[in-house]
Amino acid sequence: MNAQVEHETKTTRRRPGFIAFSFLLAVTLIAASWIYILFVEEASLFALFSEKNLEHTREFLFSMMGIGVEEPAFFSKESWMNALRLTYETLVMSILAIGFSVIGMVLTVIPASANYADGTLMLAKKWYSRLVYGVIRILYVFSRAVPELIWAMLIIFIFKPGILPGAVALALHNFGILGKLCAEVIEDLDMRPIRSLASSGAGKTQILIYGIIPMVMPKFITYILYRWEVIIRTTIVVGFVGAGGLGQQFKLSMSWFHYTEVTLLLISYFILVVLSDFISEMLRKAVQ
Amino acid sequence: MQKFVDLHKRNLLSGLLILVFVWSLFSVNWGPDLFHSGGKHTILQMVKSFFQPDLSPEILQLAVTSAWRTLAYAVTGMTLAILLAVVLGVLASGILYNGKQRIWVKSSLRGLLGFMRAIHELVWAWLFVAAVGLSPFAAIFAIAIPYGGILGRIFADMLNDVKPEPIQALQSNGASRLQLLCYGYFPLAAADMISYTMYRFECAIRSSAIMSFVGLGGLGYQIHLSLDDLKYHEVWTFIFFLIGLVILVDLWSRFLRKRLVS
Amino acid sequence: MSPTPVFELKNISKYYGEVSSLSSLSFRIDRGEVVALIGPSGAGKTTLLNILSAMLPPDDGTFFIDGKPVSSLTSRRQRARKLGIIRQQFDLVGPLPVVHNVLAGRLGEWSLFKSLLSYLFLQDKELAMHALHRVGLKDKIYEKTAHLSGGEQQRVALARLLVQKPEVILADEPVSSLDPARAEDIIGMLVRLVKEENQTLIASLHSVDLARKYFTRIIALRDGQIFFDLPVDQVTSQQLSDLYKIMEMKEDAEVC
Ligand SMILES: Nc1ncnc2c1ncn2[C@@H]1O[C@H](COP(=O)(O)OP(=O)(O)O)[C@@H](O)[C@H]1O
Ligand SMILES: [Mg+2]
Numbered sequence: 001m002n003a004q005v006e007h008e009t010k011t012t013r014r015r016p017g018f019i020a021f022s023f024l025l026a027v028t029l030i031a032a033s034w035i036y037i038l039f040v041e042e043a044s045l046f047a048l049f050s051e052k053n054l055e056h057t058r059e060f061l062f063s064m065m066g067i068g069v070e071e072p073a074f075f076s077k078e079s080w081m082n083a084l085r086l087t088y089e090t091l092v093m094s095i096l097a098i099g100f101s102v103i104g105m106v107l108t109v110i111p112a113s114a115n116y117a118d119g120t121l122m123l124a125k126k127w128y129s130r131l132v133y134g135v136i137r138i139l140y141v142f143s144r145a146v147p148e149l150i151w152a153m154l155i156i157f158i159f160k161p162g163i164l165p166g167a168v169a170l171a172l173h174n175f176g177i178l179g180k181l182c183a184e185v186i187e188d189l190d191m192r193p194i195r196s197l198a199s200s201g202a203g204k205t206q207i208l209i210y211g212i213i214p215m216v217m218p219k220f221i222t223y224i225l226y227r228w229e230v231i232i233r234t235t236i237v238v239g240f241v242g243a244g245g246l247g248q249q250f251k252l253s254m255s256w257f258h259y260t261e262v263t264l265l266l267i268s269y270f271i272l273v274v275l276s277d278f279i280s281e282m283l284r285k286a287v288q
Numbered sequence: 289m290q291k292f293v294d295l296h297k298r299n300l301l302s303g304l305l306i307l308v309f310v311w312s313l314f315s316v317n318w319g320p321d322l323f324h325s326g327g328k329h330t331i332l333q334m335v336k337s338f339f340q341p342d343l344s345p346e347i348l349q350l351a352v353t354s355a356w357r358t359l360a361y362a363v364t365g366m367t368l369a370i371l372l373a374v375v376l377g378v379l380a381s382g383i384l385y386n387g388k389q390r391i392w393v394k395s396s397l398r399g400l401l402g403f404m405r406a407i408h409e410l411v412w413a414w415l416f417v418a419a420v421g422l423s424p425f426a427a428i429f430a431i432a433i434p435y436g437g438i439l440g441r442i443f444a445d446m447l448n449d450v451k452p453e454p455i456q457a458l459q460s461n462g463a464s465r466l467q468l469l470c471y472g473y474f475p476l477a478a479a480d481m482i483s484y485t486m487y488r489f490e491c492a493i494r495s496s497a498i499m500s501f502v503g504l505g506g507l508g509y510q511i512h513l514s515l516d517d518l519k520y521h522e523v524w525t526f527i528f529f530l531i532g533l534v535i536l537v538d539l540w541s542r543f544l545r546k547r548l549v550s
Numbered sequence: 551m552s553p554t555p556v557f558e559l560k561n562i563s564k565y566y567g568e569v570s571s572l573s574s575l576s577f578r579i580d581r582g583e584v585v586a587l588i589g590p591s592g593a594g595k596t597t598l599l600n601i602l603s604a605m606l607p608p609d610d611g612t613f614f615i616d617g618k619p620v621s622s623l624t625s626r627r628q629r630a631r632k633l634g635i636i637r638q639q640f641d642l643v644g645p646l647p648v649v650h651n652v653l654a655g656r657l658g659e660w661s662l663f664k665s666l667l668s669y670l671f672l673q674d675k676e677l678a679m680h681a682l683h684r685v686g687l688k689d690k691i692y693e694k695t696a697h698l699s700g701g702e703q704q705r706v707a708l709a710r711l712l713v714q715k716p717e718v719i720l721a722d723e724p725v726s727s728l729d730p731a732r733a734e735d736i737i738g739m740l741v742r743l744v745k746e747e748n749q750t751l752i753a754s755l756h757s758v759d760l761a762r763k764y765f766t767r768i769i770a771l772r773d774g775q776i777f778f779d780l781p782v783d784q785v786t787s788q789q790l791s792d793l794y795k796i797m798e799m800k801e802d803a804e805v806c
Contacts, residue, residue: 099309157515199605200710
């Protein structure tokens with residue numbers, strides 16, 4: 001009795017401990033970061049609003065809106081067609097990207113689940129499953145810790161510019177994220193139906209087809225669609241380094257100061273994002 | 289036929305998605321033209337230098353300061369994002385006001401939050417740099433806006449999902465709307481709000497790292513420079529630092545979330 | 551000489567660390583018997599059923615199925631023909647249509663190719679239809695299993711057993727104590743089907759009333775030992791109250 005009380009107070013005392021530590025750490029980080037930005041980097045908020053800067057900003061915004069521009073891109077049919085083509089290209093890139101990352105995820109996700117590695121999922125264990133589990137999990141961490149853009153910067157040294165390197169870069173980052181999310185789905189699987197299938201005489205492959213896959217599929221598809229939404233948003237960014245689509249054109253238009261074209265591209269990008277959110281939501285409802 | 293459709297609703301959908309992917313494969317011009325002529329050689333070099341990152345003191349020192357800069361941009365950007373998100377989230381949740389305009393205000397604010405997050409942080413960064421020139425504030429604002437949008441929408445949802453009983457109890461004690469917020473809604477939703485913010489903080493590190501692309505310093509900038517000079521050994525050093533930073537933040541946020549939830 | 555019993559246990563014991571979960575159980579169960587296993591929670595019912603289903607090896611004693619040691623059930627097909635297991639409805643794969651959950655009872659018989667084919671084009675469909683008809687769910691064949699009510703899901707589990715056709719059915723608390731009317735419904739159906747198919751049934755139950763109403767023999771466990779093992783008409787109310795009373799006191803004592 002006594003021991004239990006003591007144990008409880010210990011845990012309750014320890015819990016706020018970590019939270020208090022986190023709070024302190026957060027405050028320190030925030031203070032140090034702001035001090036660094038304001039005093040070491042000497043970034044001045046007032047300088048941002050200087051006369052000269054405001055003038056410059058106004059000019060930029062006006063030229064984006066096409067005020068005082070001779071032939072604003074958004075009034076030209078040709079520019080619209082071009083933007084449409086680029087939007088389509090971007091869409092294809094996102095589909096390739098999610099497809100590649102799903103292939104990578106599907107090939108690795110089962111051995112990457114802790115319950116497969118310790119033999120509870122398939123009711124069988126091999127000596128190397130722990131090792132394989134560790135290796136894949138490290139790959140996942142590595143893949144998702146590196147941002148898409150940095151993957152793209154590396155990939156573009158190997159592939160010629162186009163939508164494929166963009167798709168590969170996006171896939172490399174999303175592979176780790178999807179892998180982690182989906183492995184967790186398998187780890188949270190209800191084991192009772194699996195054991196029941198086994199007791200009805202089902203073998204490994206049959207358990208996979210009639211047990212594991214139907215149970216994880218809805219969640220997998222939901223995660224895949226969510227990631228696709230994120231990928232759509234990010235396609236523009238990998239385009240910056242020459243990986244095709246709207247992003248590549250955005251970069252070119254920016255460096256040629258064709259700001260009305262930039263506006264047009266941003267409109268197309270925005271429409272694509274909204275549209276893909278809508279489609280993804282529809283599909284997610286359909287699988288439920 | 290109808291029975292077949294009944295039996296395979298989800299499979300048909302998956303099949304359709306697979307078909308879309310296969311069809312997208314045809315838009316790529318497969319062939320030897322895909323690769324740079326030296327592509328294979330480059331891969332080999334990159335892989336080789338992966339195992340021999342440059343660990344000279346100068347590079348390590350550079351990596352540490354760049355990592356700090358990346359972290360600082362992420363933290364300052366997140367600070368602003370949280371402020372934005374709390375203000376906009378409270379307004380978008382509609383708990384502060386009543387009456388006719390409520391629905392209108394709610395949906396227009398949610399639309400604004402959606403717009404903020406629809407556009408990628410790097411695009412925001414580029415627009416800022418184009419508008420106000422190269423300043424750390426361009427990076428900070430570029431992080432603050434989309435993250436403010438994401439956090440704001442989630443905060444609004446969390447405030448809406450607060451259990452109604454404690455709020456009603458406060459109301460019957462005669463609390464004003466602002467008091468309700470401070471003594472009811474915030475304390476009840478705080479754990480969830482902080483958990484989610486921590487979860488996003490990890491992403492903010494990555495976002496901060498790529499801000500370098502528009503010319504702002506940090507790990508991404510160093511990776512960029514080293515790549516331009518084809519110094520792959522250095523590239524990997526910086527990438528390893530980035531991964532380390534992300535893992536540290538991930539571990540912190542995971543432990544904190546576990547503590548907050550239980 | 552009497553025919554070979556389905557199960558024959560001699561001095562079976564099972565230990566978890568220091569505590570013995572079952573100590574020196576001996577009994578035999580003949581073909582066609584419908585046996586209820588009762589006793590307070592922690593008495594060892596689940597442990598015993600797991601041993602009978604050959605999922606858990608006993609630590610001591612000898613155990614024969616059909617006069618042969620368990621190790622003779624080598625292939626999973628042989629096992630599935632001999633033993634069927636049913637628990638509460640949690641055993642079903644929720645996102646699959648009902649028909650696949652029923653046909654899962656055939657997986658032990660099917661070749662790998664046939665089971666792959668059946669995912670697209672149902673195999674042995676009449677079998678599933680017939681089984682669903684017998685449990686009164688004919689019109690739910692293509693429904694998503696998770697959309698069915700709890701009672702209907704339990705009937706799907708019964709239909710699966712009908713398709714599997716094991717010689718012996720082991721049921722570990724197949725019904726929950728929360729809904730007595732539905733529990734009676736399911737137990738009644740289970741016992742009726744078992745008798746129609748000439749199967750042997752061993753089921754652990756919370757409810758003594760259900761055990762007395764539908765079963766022919768009751769084995770009562772307490773503290774891992776047989777408290778009594780009698781044909782149902784010889785069980786007295788006194789014995790039943792003794793079985794639970796002692797345990798209640800023990801449980802009370804354990805709370806502090
Ligand atoms: N895996 C296990 N590890 C340790 N002890 C166990 C385990 N399974 C059962 N026991 C113990 O064995 C005893 C019998 O449990 P069980 O067979 O589940 O009883 P019942 O099903 O009658 O409630 C209990 O005291 C329980 O604590
Ligand atoms: Mg039990």
